[in-house]
Amino acid sequence: MSGAPTLALIALILGLALWIVLARETFAAVAGFIAYGLLLTLAWVGLSAVDVAMTEAAIGAGLTGALLIGAASRLRGGGYAEVRTRRGLAVRVLAIAASVSVTAVLVACLGMLPEPSPTLVPLVADNLAATGVGNPITAVLLAFRAMDTLLEAIVLLFALIAVWSLTPDAAWGQRPDISHDAHPQGVLAYVARVLPPIGIVIAVYILWVGADAPGGKFQGATILASMWLLVMMAGLARAPPVGSAALRAWLVAGPLVFVAIGLYGAWEADAFLAYPDGFAKPLIVVIEIALMPSLAVTLALLLAGAPRNAEAVP
């Protein structure tokens, strides 16, 4: 990407960000945020970060957008949109001063970045062959910095526990309800029948190709999660009750396999999450395949939120 297209993209991104911040109508702001996320995807591609672009499109724009639209529609009933949205002039002037000075400091910092830039590319390139995977990002996520990925999977679990902790007492152990009152012969129900088989194939493909090309378990898991959410929103299937033992087993299976392989590394290769020589690629593939369903279930249930209707008996 060069010259004019980059500047046009930057203008659009900044303009949309202003629109999101200044919009009075919550739905308009959220819609702007989804468009903003998709435009950012182009910026990531422009920075040669295709894996990040896919994650941003799937999670940053897609799942976060769906989450916020769901929240906006849930809050709409209570006069939410009519709340006065602006503060006094003094606060606004101070806020503008604060944001302009933060931006100025950041621009100055960017100007002081060292030249030539420090880089870990040579280290990654030297050790990539030992992992057996061709995509350096996957090698970083599952070999060089596997601990980060393990902790991230656990952070997602903790976030889900936090969301479930907000369940009203009367609704505990029941199903989160995200179904819309969709007509059983309507477009949503039709799409929810046609799309999931295709989506599942694409998700598995993205998982598999992630070893050597942009892709991987997070992107694949997000597609799986959205397919499941689509089916649940159309009312074709219900969300599992949060007390279900089977559901909890699905949630922890991926991280547990990851920890078990880490311990195997401690026993066999002298360090937690180290892989014995020649076994790196198969172990990485096992971790990815084990993590994807757990991540998909966690992401979908994070979006579905806590169960809230006390009258429905599971």
Added chain:
Amino acid sequence: MNEMWLGYCAAGLIGIGLYGLIVNPQPLHKILAFNIIGTGVFLVCAVVARRGAALGMGGDPIPQALLITAIVVAFAASAVAVALLVRLFEVEGRTTLDEEDASTRTDRDGRGA
């Protein structure tokens, strides 16, 4: 120099998000503004990664991999924030954090969050 322009764009995004975070009393708008700040920080990180490009790799894969982690964790944090907000709305029947809108309070120093 392309990546530097995107870096300045990221600095602008952080500023815009900060303004929204301070000025808008609605929690859902605050979550949006916080996400804009987050994407700005990610973009700065990606510019640093891009500057580390060498040996045919388009960018330093270590910060890029951390960014994937960051985007996923940001989603999880937003989900927790939204769940808190929805619960607050169910219990209180209102969601603004603006003290002036809470009619029982009398202090007017207007701290929102």
